[in-house]
Amino acid sequence: MTGARLAQAPVDLEQVSLRAVEVALSAGADDAEAWSEESTGRQIRVYQGAVESLTDATSRGLGVRAFSAGRVGYASGTDLSAGGIAALASAAHAAAVAVDVDEHQGLPEQCGATPVEGLSSSDVGSWPTERKVDLAVTIERVARAHPAVSQVEDAVYADEEERIALANSSGFCAAYERTSAWAYASAFAGEGSELMTGQGIGTGRGPAALDPAAIGCEAAERAAALTGARKPASRHCPVLLDAFVAAAFIGYIGAMLSADAVQRGRSPFADREGDEIATAALQLADDGVDPAGLASAPFDGEGSARRRTPLIEGGRLRTFLFDARSARKAGRATTSNASRRSYRSPPSVGPANLVVEPGTAPFDDLVARTGNGLYVTDVAGLHSGVNPVSGTFSVGASGRLVEGGELAGPVRQFTIASDLVSMLRAVAAVGSESRWVPFGGSVRAAPVLLAEMAVSGS
Numbered sequence: 001m002t003g004a005r006l007a008q009a010p011v012d013l014e015q016v017s018l019r020a021v022e023v024a025l026s027a028g029a030d031d032a033e034a035w036s037e038e039s040t041g042r043q044i045r046v047y048q049g050a051v052e053s054l055t056d057a058t059s060r061g062l063g064v065r066a067f068s069a070g071r072v073g074y075a076s077g078t079d080l081s082a083g084g085i086a087a088l089a090s091a092a093h094a095a096a097v098a099v100d101v102d103e104h105q106g107l108p109e110q111c112g113a114t115p116v117e118g119l120s121s122s123d124v125g126s127w128p129t130e131r132k133v134d135l136a137v138t139i140e141r142v143a144r145a146h147p148a149v150s151q152v153e154d155a156v157y158a159d160e161e162e163r164i165a166l167a168n169s170s171g172f173c174a175a176y177e178r179t180s181a182w183a184y185a186s187a188f189a190g191e192g193s194e195l196m197t198g199q200g201i202g203t204g205r206g207p208a209a210l211d212p213a214a215i216g217c218e219a220a221e222r223a224a225a226l227t228g229a230r231k232p233a234s235r236h237c238p239v240l241l242d243a244f245v246a247a248a249f250i251g252y253i254g255a256m257l258s259a260d261a262v263q264r265g266r267s268p269f270a271d272r273e274g275d276e277i278a279t280a281a282l283q284l285a286d287d288g289v290d291p292a293g294l295a296s297a298p299f300d301g302e303g304s305a306r307r308r309t310p311l312i313e314g315g316r317l318r319t320f321l322f323d324a325r326s327a328r329k330a331g332r333a334t335t336s337n338a339s340r341r342s343y344r345s346p347p348s349v350g351p352a353n354l355v356v357e358p359g360t361a362p363f364d365d366l367v368a369r370t371g372n373g374l375y376v377t378d379v380a381g382l383h384s385g386v387n388p389v390s391g392t393f394s395v396g397a398s399g400r401l402v403e404g405g406e407l408a409g410p411v412r413q414f415t416i417a418s419d420l421v422s423m424l425r426a427v428a429a430v431g432s433e434s435r436w437v438p439f440g441g442s443v444r445a446a447p448v449l450l451a452e453m454a455v456s457g458s
C-alpha cells in the first residue's frame with residue numbers, strides 16, 4: 001500500500017480563485033481576493049512497536065475577501081462547484097457591506113512571487129505507508145532501548161502535501177506546492193515523582209530527511225540527563241539556553257514584533273524601532289524564502305512576494321513585521337508577512353521562518369563560558385508566563401548545573417525570570433550549531449548564552 005496522495009483528479013485551484021474574484025466583483029465589490037487550497041495530511045502514532053492510530057485526511061477549501069467602500073468581508077467554504085464559488089463570493093461581499101469602515105484595508109499595492117526551490121519532496125507521496133510506520137517504530141525502539149528510559153509516551157510521524165493558489169482583482173494569480181514531514185518522541189526516565197521527560201524532534205520536506213535513530217536517541221538522552229534532578233539554589237548567574245528553549249523564546253519575540261501587536265499596544269517593543277534592544281551577538285531575521293524553512297513560500301497570505309527581513313541587527317531593532325493593512329496604518333511598506341492558517345481565516349500579520357544567525361562558539365565553549373551557572377533544557381508555561389505589554393516573564397524550567405565550566409548534576413522545579421528586552425541585552429554569545437525547531441512557529445535557533453538571569457530555586 002502506498003502513501004495517499006492528493007486527489008487523483010485535483011481541481012484547478014487557480015481557476016477556482018479567479019472565478020471567485022470575478023463573482024465578487026460582479027456582486028458589487030470594489031476589489032476581491034480568493035485563496036484556495038488542497039491538502040492531504042497523515043499522522044502515524046505507535047506504541048510498544050505497534051500502530052496505535054493512523055489518520056489520513058484531505059481538505060479542500062476556498063476563502064474570499066471582498067472590499068467595498070472601505071469595508072472588508074470574508075467568507076470560506078469547501079464547495080468548489082460553480083454554485084459554491086458564487087455563494088461564497090456573494091457572502092463575502094454581503095459581509096463587507098455590513099461591517100464598519102476600515103480605511104487601512106485593501107489589497108497590497110504590489111503583488112508578486114519569489115522563486116523558491118525545493119519546497120516539495122516527492123517521497124512524501126511515494127513512500128509506502130508501511131515504510132512510514134517503520135520510521136515511527138524505529139524512533140520508539142531506539143528511545144526504549146536506552147537503559148535509563150522507563151517509558152515512551154509518544155512516537156509520532158506526520159506529513160502533509162499542500163497546493164495553494166491566490167488570485168486578486170489587481171491581476172495577480174499564482175500557485176505553489178509544498179510538502180513537510182516531521183516526527184517526534186517523548187521519553188520518560190525515572191519512576192514516580194522522579195519521572196523526567198525528554199523530547200526528540202526532526203523536521204524536513206519529506207520522510208527521507210528524517211533520521212529516526214537520532215530522534216529516538218535525542219528523546220532518550222534528554223530524559224536521562226534529568227534523572228535524579230533536584231532544585232538548585234536561588235541565585236543570579238549565567239544561563240545557557242539550549243536550542244529548544246531559545247527557539248521557544250524567539251517564537252514569542254517574533255509574535256511581539258508584529259506591527260499589529262505593536263499598534264494595539266500589546267508589545268514591549270512598541271516605540272522601540274531603531275533602538276538598541278540587544279547585544280550585537282544576536283542577529284534575528286524573518287526569512288520567508290529559506291528553502292529549509294517549512295513556512296517558506298513564493299508569496300505571503302495576500303500575494304506580496306516573500307523575502308528576508310532583518311529584525312534585530314547590530315543590536316538594534318530594524319523593523320516590525322507588516323502586512324498590507326498594518327503597513328498602511330503606519331505609513332510603511334509591507335514586509336510580506338501576511339500569514340494564513342488555512343482558507344478558513346483571512347490573513348493576519350505573523351512571522352514566516354524566524355532565523356537566529358549562528359555564532360562562532362561551539363557548544364563546549366558556551367558551557368565553559370557559563371562558568372558556575374545553569375544550562376536550561378526545558379521551560380514550561382512560557383505563553384502564560386510572559387506579560388505581553390511589559391515583556392516580563394517568570395517561567396518554570398529544568399536542566400543541568402554548570403560548575404567550573406562543565407556540565408554537572410540535573411536540576412528542576414526552578415524558575416527563570418527577567419523581561420524580554422533585558423534578556424536580549426544579556427546575550428553574551430550564540431552557538432555555532434543551529435537547527436530548525438517547530439516551537440512557536442518555524443524557528444531556526446542555536447544555544448544562547450545569557451550573561452546573567454535571576455534563578456529562583458531552593
